[in-house]
Amino acid sequence: xxxxxxxxxxxxxxxxxxxxxxxxxxxxxxxLLWLLIGFGxxxxxxxxxxxxxxxxxxxxxFLGEGxxxxxxxxxxxGAMHGTIMIFLGVVPLAFGAFGNYFVPLQIGAxxxxxxxxxxASYWTYFLGSVIMVTGFFVPGGAAxxxxxxxPPLATxxxxxxxxxxxxxxxxxxxxxxxxxxxxxxVIQLRAEGMTWMKLPIFVWTQFITAFLLLLxxxxxxxxxxxxxxxxxxxxxxxxxxxxxxxxEVLPNAGGGSPLLWQHLFWFLAHPEVYVLILPxxxxxxxxxxxxxxxxxKGYKSLVYAMIFLGFMSFIVWAHHMYLTGMGTTIGAFFQTxxxxxxxxxxxxxxxxxxxxxxxxxxxxxPMLFALGFLPMFGIGGLTGLPLGLAxxxxxxxxxxxxxxxxxxxVAPGTIFALFAGxxxxxPKITGKRTNxxxxxxxxxxxxxxxxxxxxxxxxxxxxxxxxxxxxxxxSYAHAAGVFQLNEFMSIFAWLLGVSQLFFIANMIISLRSKxxxxxxxxxxxxxxxxxxxxxxxxxGNFETVPTIYRGPYEYSVxxxxxxxxxxxxxx
Amino acid sequence: xxIPFNVKExxxxxxxxxxxxxxxxxxxxxxxxxxxxxxxxxxxNGVEYWPHGTDYLDVPLATLNTLFxxxxxxxxxxxxxxxxxxxxxxxxxxxxxxxLFALAFLVVKYFEYSAKFAHDPPYLPSTNNFLGxxxxxxxxxxxxxxxxxxxxxxxxxxxxxxxxxxxxxxTNRIEIVGLYWHFVDLVWIFLFPVLYLL
Ligand code: HEM
Ligand SMILES: [Cu+2]
Numbered sequence: 001x002x003x004x005x006x007x008x009x010x011x012x013x014x015x016x017x018x019x020x021x022x023x024x025x026x027x028x029x030x031x032l033l034w035l036l037i038g039f040g041x042x043x044x045x046x047x048x049x050x051x052x053x054x055x056x057x058x059x060x061x062f063l064g065e066g067x068x069x070x071x072x073x074x075x076x077x078g079a080m081h082g083t084i085m086i087f088l089g090v091v092p093l094a095f096g097a098f099g100n101y102f103v104p105l106q107i108g109a110x111x112x113x114x115x116x117x118x119x120a121s122y123w124t125y126f127l128g129s130v131i132m133v134t135g136f137f138v139p140g141g142a143a144x145x146x147x148x149x150x151p152p153l154a155t156x157x158x159x160x161x162x163x164x165x166x167x168x169x170x171x172x173x174x175x176x177x178x179x180x181x182x183x184x185x186v187i188q189l190r191a192e193g194m195t196w197m198k199l200p201i202f203v204w205t206q207f208i209t210a211f212l213l214l215l216x217x218x219x220x221x222x223x224x225x226x227x228x229x230x231x232x233x234x235x236x237x238x239x240x241x242x243x244x245x246x247x248e249v250l251p252n253a254g255g256g257s258p259l260l261w262q263h264l265f266w267f268l269a270h271p272e273v274y275v276l277i278l279p280x281x282x283x284x285x286x287x288x289x290x291x292x293x294x295x296x297k298g299y300k301s302l303v304y305a306m307i308f309l310g311f312m313s314f315i316v317w318a319h320h321m322y323l324t325g326m327g328t329t330i331g332a333f334f335q336t337x338x339x340x341x342x343x344x345x346x347x348x349x350x351x352x353x354x355x356x357x358x359x360x361x362x363x364x365x366p367m368l369f370a371l372g373f374l375p376m377f378g379i380g381g382l383t384g385l386p387l388g389l390a391x392x393x394x395x396x397x398x399x400x401x402x403x404x405x406x407x408x409x410v411a412p413g414t415i416f417a418l419f420a421g422x423x424x425x426x427p428k429i430t431g432k433r434t435n436x437x438x439x440x441x442x443x444x445x446x447x448x449x450x451x452x453x454x455x456x457x458x459x460x461x462x463x464x465x466x467x468x469x470x471x472x473x474x475s476y477a478h479a480a481g482v483f484q485l486n487e488f489m490s491i492f493a494w495l496l497g498v499s500q501l502f503f504i505a506n507m508i509i510s511l512r513s514k515x516x517x518x519x520x521x522x523x524x525x526x527x528x529x530x531x532x533x534x535x536x537x538x539x540g541n542f543e544t545v546p547t548i549y550r551g552p553y554e555y556s557v558x559x560x561x562x563x564x565x566x567x568x569x570x571x
Numbered sequence: 572x573x574i575p576f577n578v579k580e581x582x583x584x585x586x587x588x589x590x591x592x593x594x595x596x597x598x599x600x601x602x603x604x605x606x607x608x609x610x611x612x613x614x615x616n617g618v619e620y621w622p623h624g625t626d627y628l629d630v631p632l633a634t635l636n637t638l639f640x641x642x643x644x645x646x647x648x649x650x651x652x653x654x655x656x657x658x659x660x661x662x663x664x665x666x667x668x669x670x671l672f673a674l675a676f677l678v679v680k681y682f683e684y685s686a687k688f689a690h691d692p693p694y695l696p697s698t699n700n701f702l703g704x705x706x707x708x709x710x711x712x713x714x715x716x717x718x719x720x721x722x723x724x725x726x727x728x729x730x731x732x733x734x735x736x737x738x739x740x741x742t743n744r745i746e747i748v749g750l751y752w753h754f755v756d757l758v759w760i761f762l763f764p765v766l767y768l769l
Contacts, residue, residue, distance in 0.1 A: 109575075110572055110574065110575070111572070111574060113574060113577075113588045113592065114574075114588070114592060115574070176596070176599055179595075179599075180592050180595045180596055180599075181592075183591075183595050184588050184591050184592045184595065187584060187591060188575070188576050188581050188584060188586070188588050188591060189574070189575060189576070189588075214595060214598060214599050214602075215598065215599065215602050216602075217599070217602075218599045218600070218602035218603035218605075218606060219602055219603070219605065219606030219609075220606075221603055221606075222603055222604075222606030222607045222610065223606065223610075225707065225711065226607075226610060226707065229696060229703065229707055233695075233696050233697055234696075234697040235696045235697050235700070235703035235707075236697070236699075236700055236703065237610065237614065237700060237703060237704070252697070253697060253698060253699050253700070255614070255617075255618045255699065255700045256614060256617075256700055257613065257614065257617045259613075260610055260613050260614065260617075263609075263613070264606055264609075264610065267606075539572050540572045
């Protein structure tokens with residue numbers, strides 16, 4: 001194992017590194033780039049939705065005849081937008097980047113338990129993501145059957161779908177390596193005195209996320225293998241008997257079931273939405289505790305609620321399938337579990353809201369993003385409830401309402417939390433400060449734009465406009481009343497893109513600024529701040545590995561000398 | 572820099588890192604094969620007619636293969652136990668025998684598969700969903716066997732040098748590989764009755 005004292009070449013230090021911090025940053029940069037690309041795909045689609053059938057400016061010539069976005073390509077962009085945002089963007093950023101960098105630091109560990117596997121996990125992710133987008137260059141274009149890849153559509157789709165499946169297999173492998181690593185690290189490498197109930201909430205959320213990834217992803221891998229078999233060697237796992245495509249009966253033996261795919265897919269993809277939200281809870285909790293200068297209300301309820309959430313997330317998946325004809329008994333079961341799983345979400349949100357009560361809040365950029373997260377996640381969660389009830393879902397399923405629902409949870413929800421995390425930990429990673437003015441501009445513009453994009457979706461959805469329409473509903477009578485909203489949403493989407501320039505500029509300016517020399521600028525309690533320098537030492541993290549004496553949120557303890565007591569403070 | 576509990580057990584968990592890691596890995600493997608077994612049940616329940624395993628498959632050959640794998644699991648344990656007893660020669664012996672059993676399994680599997688393809692009309696994965704799921708599940712299982720053989724082969728051959736420098740670590744490695752190998756064996760114990768007998 002190499003440490004930092006002797007000279008290392010650029011390649012061993014930054015590219016093939018096994019240091020969890022470097023790998024965390026590799027994950028962060030790669031996934032942020034993917035978020036940008038995923039956003040770009042959507043920005044093109046939004047043009048077609050706002051002005052159907054008119055040439056797209058600037059890039060139209062690359063898209064199709066007359067500069068108009070062709071319908072097949074619209075489908076590809078949609079499928080790849082979803083895939084890239086979720087599997088290449090948000091999860092690798094939330095789990096790969098934040099988890100890698102801060103879980104070892106927060107538990108007082110010198111590195112992850114398996115540093116080499118950690119690097120392997122990043123590189124399989126990298127490879128998988130490259131494979132995913134090579135789909136754009138194969139005949140027929142990238143996968144175009146939605147991020148959900150439902151057969152028989154996906155089975156009979158063009159070659160891009162095969163590429164998608166191979167990419168998925170790589171990503172699942174990467175996530176397997178990453179989750180085993182986090183689990184073992186948290187269980188085995190906690191510093192002395194770091195008992196389970198002293199873990200920062202952030203570590204808890206990463207730990208539970210790792211469990212979800214470990215156990216939910218393999219069935220999708222099984223499903224991907226089965227779909228590959230269907231596509232490549234003509235098995236019929238997902239193909240019903242006598243399926244007619246373009247007027248001809250397919251030659252497959254038949255006897256399979258498209259529903260089987262949906263079960264296997266959602267068995268992963270519902271836990272996956274908690275993979276998207278749990279790390280966000282963790283980051284927001286850290287930021288809120290730090291900036292209210294108060295202990296988190298109900299630490300234990302938070303922990304138990306999250307564990308319960310983790311368990312329940314495995315038995316709600318078929319609420320995505322009410323309209324498939326799987327039967328009302330099964331539907332009733334999944335309605336019940338879906339209503340039950342809302343309870344821990346409410347507990348978590350309530351605990352965080354109550355934590356604000358009576359605090360002397362510091363409104364810095366990370367805190368603004370964390371505070372923005374709370375109502376946005378609230379809207380996302382509440383709009384999920386009608387979807388969880390089969391009777392209401394019959395009307396809402398596959399409309400823009402669903403799109404509004406999940407974007408509220410993931411975009412102004414999780415992505416805001418991730419921004420909060422980036423601003424909060426930036427001084428730790430670089431030893432420098434970010435610019436507060438640019439940060440606040442970034443927050444307020446993003447906040448307005450996010451709502452401008454997603455709020456109208458509830459309206460168009462309630463009017464019955466379906467998702468995945470190439471013309472944005474122009475040719476449907478029932479959409480006539482709300483069609484104008486498309487342009488409104490598109491404009492806000494593009495403005496949202498422009499708002500991110502504040503973020504990019506902030507990153508560049510701050511990275512070029514001088515180091516502040518502060519170790520713990522936010523006066524935080526957790527050992528990632530108190531026991532390492534900023535930026536942390538090279539491989540090995542701590543000058544002396546800390547011993548833990550206190551809980552994670554001892555802020556404003558009566559009688560204490562300062563308003564925060566580090567976890568490693570014996571006193 | 573040394574990662575703690577890489578070789579020695581952590582007192583409060585009683586495990587060293589690698590062992591815990593492999594248990595988690597196996598948990599995910601359970602979910603992988605669990606997904607496939609669920610698919611099997613789902614597909615079978617969804618159709619009126621589902622062939623009997625013996626319509627297509629060779630039970631005596633599979634029984635022989637079951638014996639091979641169970642024996643290989645036993646010799647795998649013996650090879651680890653030999654290391655615990657400091658008997659490197661015996662380790663080599665048992666490790667080698669394990670590899671031979673695994674190879675025997677593959678040879679039998681090869682004959683089984685080729686008999687299906689050579690049948691007239693050929694029995695292919697696309698023939699029906701029973702054969703489809705049979706080839707998929709046993710195929711994935713064979714991949715697991717191959718992966719296991721690769722690792723066991725490495726520690727039998729070049730990797731065994733570690734015994735001279737870090738015997739405890741080496742013994743741990745063999746224990747971990749063993750856990751994996753027993754799992755692969757266990758998967759077969761489920762595959763055999765489900766596919767061949769039911
Ligand atoms: C808190 C309670 C929640 C409830 C009751 C709920 C319920 C639902 C239901 C029933 C659907 C299916 C709607 C349909 O297709 O007709 C759905 C879709 C979705 N939800 Fe939620 N949800 C909740 C929270 C979340 C969270 C936290 C996330 C992500 C971080 C999320 C992400 C999604 C996604 C991505 C979809 C759409 C998938 C697709 O069809 O493409 N949900 N939700
Ligand atoms: Cu769900």
